[in-house]
Amino acid sequence: MSFELIFLGTGTSAGVPMIGCECAVCTSDDPRDHRDRPSVLVRYRDDSEGPTRQFLIDTAPEMRQQMIRHQINRIDGVLYTHGHADHIFGLDDLRRFNAVMKTAVDIHAEPMVLASLRKMFPYVFTPENNINPSFVPTLIAHELEPGRMLDFFGATWTPIRLLHGRLPILGFRIDFAGKSIAYCTDVSAIPPESYPLLQDLDVLVIDGLRYRHHPTHLTIEQALEQIEQIKPGRAYLTHMAHDIKHAELEPKLPEGVFLSYDGLVVQLGGDG
Ligand SMILES: [Zn+2]
Ligand SMILES: [Zn+2]
Numbered sequence: 001m002s003f004e005l006i007f008l009g010t011g012t013s014a015g016v017p018m019i020g021c022e023c024a025v026c027t028s029d030d031p032r033d034h035r036d037r038p039s040v041l042v043r044y045r046d047d048s049e050g051p052t053r054q055f056l057i058d059t060a061p062e063m064r065q066q067m068i069r070h071q072i073n074r075i076d077g078v079l080y081t082h083g084h085a086d087h088i089f090g091l092d093d094l095r096r097f098n099a100v101m102k103t104a105v106d107i108h109a110e111p112m113v114l115a116s117l118r119k120m121f122p123y124v125f126t127p128e129n130n131i132n133p134s135f136v137p138t139l140i141a142h143e144l145e146p147g148r149m150l151d152f153f154g155a156t157w158t159p160i161r162l163l164h165g166r167l168p169i170l171g172f173r174i175d176f177a178g179k180s181i182a183y184c185t186d187v188s189a190i191p192p193e194s195y196p197l198l199q200d201l202d203v204l205v206i207d208g209l210r211y212r213h214h215p216t217h218l219t220i221e222q223a224l225e226q227i228e229q230i231k232p233g234r235a236y237l238t239h240m241a242h243d244i245k246h247a248e249l250e251p252k253l254p255e256g257v258f259l260s261y262d263g264l265v266v267q268l269g270g271d272g
């Protein structure tokens with residue numbers, strides 16, 4: 001059995017370094033201060049035959065480099081948290097999985113997010129209108145609903161309602177072989193009905209943008225308050241801006257709380 005989460009990108013929407021910024025973090029030579037736009041890969045395998053299952057949460061603009069860096073050459077689907085540019089603009093690169101796997105790619109999102117994907121990528125979803133026939137991703141869209149659990153190859157996936165400012169978005173909880181992880185990016189508030197879905201977690205990944213207040217993201221302090229309330233086994237902060245210098249902040253975090261960084265692999269037991 002193996003169950004792991006790979007941080008593909010841990011930065012905020014502009015990435016770190018940001019274009020045109022020469023601050024200490026944007027020019028840092030610590031690789032943990034280099035943050036692609038946010039995405040994770042959830043990977044698990046039971047003891048039976050068959051491939052290791054791999055699901056992407058969001059398709060960041062750097063998706064191509066992220067897939068190459070981690071040699072990810074097949075996926076079992078993509079789940080979208082919401083429709084912001086930093087979470088969806090890698091969608092076009094899903095066509096490589098069509099080519100390599102010789103099958104359509106399943107994507108899962110709330111109806112509102114699927115509608116905005118159709119609006120932002122009309123050439124993908126209505127290819128019959130394209131002037132030239134061209135190689136666009138072949139995707140099969142599935143609707144998600146908060147609280148409605150899904151079984152993907154023996155793991156239970158639970159979409160969790162989160163608030164990103166006024167925008168309702170999704171986090172995901174994944175339960176596999178008695179272990180659990182939740183990924184809650186781009187959140188500024190957790191509605192009361194979502195807390196029961198975040199109980200008894202081994203690992204919580206949560207938005208921790210920066211120190212100063214932001215209308216649509218948790219600050220470091222607010223993220224720590226949420227962790228205190230949710231009480232996961234361990235927690236990792238993500239979606240970090242250039243205000244966060246990894247080596248400076250991490251030693252100050254409470255026990256069991258860590259900063260994520262691009263390429264970090266979190267193992268949840270098993271034989272790897
Ligand atoms: Zn974002
Ligand atoms: Zn900077």
Ligand SMILES: [Zn+2]
Pocket residue numbers: 082084164186
């Ligand atoms: Zn967002």
